[in-house]
Amino acid sequence: SQQGEEDPQALSIQEGENATMNCSYKTSINNLQWYRQNSGRGLVHLILIRSNEREKHSGRLRVTLDTSKKSSSLLITASRAADTASYFCAITQGAQKLVFGQGTRLTINP
Amino acid sequence: DAMVIQNPRYQVTQFGKPVTLSCSQTLNHNVMYWYQQKSSQAPKLLFHYYDKDFNNEADTPDNFQSRRPNTSFCFLDIRSPGLGDAAMYLCATSLRWLAGTDHYGYTFGSGTRLTVV
Numbered sequence: 307s308q309q310g311e312e313d314p315q316a317l318s319i320q321e322g323e324n325a326t327m328n329c330s331y332k333t334s335i336n337n338l339q340w341y342r343q344n345s346g347r348g349l350v351h352l353i354l355i356r357s358n359e360r361e362k363h364s365g366r367l368r369v370t371l372d373t374s375k376k377s378s379s380l381l382i383t384a385s386r387a388a389d390t391a392s393y394f395c396a397i398t399q400g401a402q403k404l405v406f407g408q409g410t411r412l413t414i415n416p
Numbered sequence: 417d418a419m420v421i422q423n424p425r426y427q428v429t430q431f432g433k434p435v436t437l438s439c440s441q442t443l444n445h446n447v448m449y450w451y452q453q454k455s456s457q458a459p460k461l462l463f464h465y466y467d468k469d470f471n472n473e474a475d476t477p478d479n480f481q482s483r484r485p486n487t488s489f490c491f492l493d494i495r496s497p498g499l500g501d502a503a504m505y506l507c508a509t510s511l512r513w514l515a516g517t518d519h520y521g522y523t524f525g526s527g528t529r530l531t532v533v
Contacts, residue, residue: 409456
């Protein structure tokens with residue numbers, strides 16, 4: 307398996323602060339994706355970054371990708387209570403398959 | 417709205433009693449996936465269909481089978497559920513992805529939480 311590995315496993319911050327989560331992987335990739343999962347629910351696709359991109363923004367989300375270090379980070383700025391969820395990175399492995407990392411559990415305290 | 421719908425939301429089954437989970441989609445995506453997710457773990461791919469072509473993961477137990485009678489529906493059959501099969505089962509869809517091109521991301525259903533008693 308060439309799962310992404312995420313760091314930290316759990317993160318607790320105050321509302322309004324920025325949250326940063328990291329993902330490392332082992333194989334070459336075409337792209338890397340980030341997903342959010344609210345407790346007991348399905349996953350929601352957040353953002354996709356291609357291997358030839360270094361940074362991508364979507365609203366309060368900023369994703370970076372360093373293919374030389376085989377790592378990616380997800381930054382959530384100005385966090386809100388509604389951002390409380392688990393966040394997973396995922397890489398494409400073979401045809402049609404996404405492999406997910408272990409995830410970071412983010413808690414935003416009011 | 418186009419979406420992926422999983423039924424039921426919660427399923428309780430007896431040890432050893434066959435159970436079927438269902439997934440339907442209105443996105444007309446040609447790839448459908450079943451993932452198993454145990455508590456605080458990453459989703460683990462069980463199998464996927466590219467159109468009618470079935471692709472089983474090497475480590476998916478024989479106890480798990482799937483059917484895709486048409487583009488819109490996909491079923492997960494657990495022939496003899498054990499206590500270790502209690503988990504969230506997630507269905508996802510995507511458009512066909514070609515190596516070297518963009519993958520557009522998966523659309524997930526809300527999942528079915530399976531309890532085995």
